[in-house]
Amino acid sequence: DAGVTQSPTHLIKTRGQHVTLRCSPISGHKSVSWYQQVLGQGPQFIFQYYEKEERGRGNFPDRFSARQFPNYSSELNVNALLLGDSALYLCASSLEAGEGYTQYFGPGTRLTVL
Amino acid sequence: AQTVTQSQPEMSVQEAETVTLSCTYDTSENNYYLFWYKQPPSRQMILVIRQEAYKQQNATENRFSVNFQKAAKSFSLKISDSQLGDTAMYFCAFMKHEGIGADGLTFGKGTHLIIQP
Numbered sequence: 001d002a003g004v005t006q007s008p009t010h011l012i013k014t015r016g017q018h019v020t021l022r023c024s025p026i027s028g029h030k031s032v033s034w035y036q037q038v039l040g041q042g043p044q045f046i047f048q049y050y051e052k053e054e055r056g057r058g059n060f061p062d063r064f065s066a067r068q069f070p071n072y073s074s075e076l077n078v079n080a081l082l083l084g085d086s087a088l089y090l091c092a093s094s095l096e097a098g099e100g101y102t103q104y105f106g107p108g109t110r111l112t113v114l
Numbered sequence: 115a116q117t118v119t120q121s122q123p124e125m126s127v128q129e130a131e132t133v134t135l136s137c138t139y140d141t142s143e144n145n146y147y148l149f150w151y152k153q154p155p156s157r158q159m160i161l162v163i164r165q166e167a168y169k170q171q172n173a174t175e176n177r178f179s180v181n182f183q184k185a186a187k188s189f190s191l192k193i194s195d196s197q198l199g200d201t202a203m204y205f206c207a208f209m210k211h212e213g214i215g216a217d218g219l220t221f222g223k224g225t226h227l228i229i230q231p
Contacts, residue, residue: 033218033219035218035219040223041223041224042118042205042207042221042222042223042224043159043205043219043221044221045217045218045219045220046218048218056212056217056218058217058218088157090159092159092219100146100147100164100166100209100211102149102161102164103218103219104161105151105158105159105160106158107156107157107158108157108158108159110157
């Protein structure tokens with residue numbers, strides 16, 4: 001079975017631009033979560049979506065938004081990019097949301113903001 | 115809010131040795147879940163082991179086992195018979211048993227484990 005997939009693998013943008021990152025969950029998984037991992041740190045929670053509804057949001061500015069589609073895939077959007085947004089963005093899927101359902105991670109999208 | 119602390123930024127052991135990675139956490143929750151994830155240089159985050167807080171028995175997965183001490187809020191990972199492929203960043207992570215809303219996983223800063231040949 002295919003794991004979590006993310007696209008693109010790498011992305012280079014300039015300050016002020018907008019970016020869209022995409023994620024396809026493991027087949028049968030209904031929940032998708034997004035994390036930001038800055039170099040040398042552990043991932044930080046951005047969003048969790050379940051059945052197309054936002055279930056949770058981390059401490060990130062409104063420039064970050066996301067959505068989940070009927071096929072459970074998801075997009076993460078970041079507006080007005082800052083240099084500090086340079087990071088590895090990880091998507092994780094789980095069967096359901098909450099209650100300790102294990103999250104399985106994709107390979108990530110490396111975003112560089114110049 | 116929950117916090118996860120990994121006090122060992124880097125560890126190095128010889129192949130076939132046993133190594134223990136430390137993790138402590140702070141929470142006011144009674145029901146929660148703890149995880150160890152491995153992130154090799156390829157950057158793919160891989161689940162190593164999972165522990166439910168309501169289970170007293172320590173989880174094991176082949177060469178990997180945990181020592182879960184709920185009262186002490188400690189969750190260490192033991193790797194037996196270490197192999198070169200175990201070289202990676204290891205992250206300890208916490209997830210609360212939420213009813214409404216979600217905080218996702220809370221990660222520590224990681225321990226870089228190097229297995230020497």
